[in-house]
Amino acid sequence: MTAIFLIVLGSVLLFVLLAFLIKKPGGSHRQPAAVVLKPCAICQEKFPESELVTRTIGDANYKRSFCDRCITELYEESRLLHDPLYKASDSEDA
Numbered sequence: 001m002t003a004i005f006l007i008v009l010g011s012v013l014l015f016v017l018l019a020f021l022i023k024k025p026g027g028s029h030r031q032p033a034a035v036v037l038k039p040c041a042i043c044q045e046k047f048p049e050s051e052l053v054t055r056t057i058g059d060a061n062y063k064r065s066f067c068d069r070c071i072t073e074l075y076e077e078s079r080l081l082h083d084p085l086y087k088a089s090d091s092e093d094a
């Protein structure tokens with residue numbers, strides 16, 4: 001009777017151990033390497049580092065990252081400052 005109990009208990013423990021060992025690698029697959037989010041220096045919204053453009057500011061090694069939307073807004077503002085016809089020609093196209 002004790003032998004049967006030990007065999008059943010051993011089987012259950014072995015099953016739990018195998019289930020734990022099989023589940024662990026699967027768990028790491030479900031959680032890919034954590035994506036590092038960095039804030040845009042202008043809007044402070046956080047993006048994956050790969051989606052930001054980073055530039056050194058000033059003489060010191062002072063780096064800041066910028067998102068696509070803020071870069072586009074800066075570009076649009078710059079165009080308006082230096083090309084007064086930019087907006088007019090843009091609205092003609094639309």
Ligand SMILES: [Zn+2]
Nearest residue numbers: 040043067070
């Ligand atoms: Zn931004």
